[in-house]
Amino acid sequence: MAQPAVADKIADYINRENQRDNLWPNQKVRCIEIFLQYLRYQHSQLTSAYPAFGDEHTGSSFVIQQIDSALSRFRNPGLRGWAQPNLLDDEWPPGVVPG
Numbered sequence: 001m002a003q004p005a006v007a008d009k010i011a012d013y014i015n016r017e018n019q020r021d022n023l024w025p026n027q028k029v030r031c032i033e034i035f036l037q038y039l040r041y042q043h044s045q046l047t048s049a050y051p052a053f054g055d056e057h058t059g060s061s062f063v064i065q066q067i068d069s070a071l072s073r074f075r076n077p078g079l080r081g082w083a084q085p086n087l088l089d090d091e092w093p094p095g096v097v098p099g
Helices: 004-020 025-049 059-075
Strands: none
Touching: 004 025, 025 059
């Protein structure tokens, strides 16, 4: 990991989870938010250096979108609506056509 401070924060959550055998959901979310912020920063740095890297159809963009979507669904459990199918799955849900 290119940012030791971020690695230390994430390691702190992992250590707490190991000591207590679990974390509260909001602690898990905070850890994921820290990691997502790191991913976004790295994504922007690499996109600046290599414009094709940050295209919306790349794996890096897909991962960031999936994490962001999962966090949104966690924060708003009653939120319903369109969710992007997992493009890495071999099988598509009924009625969804890959495009």
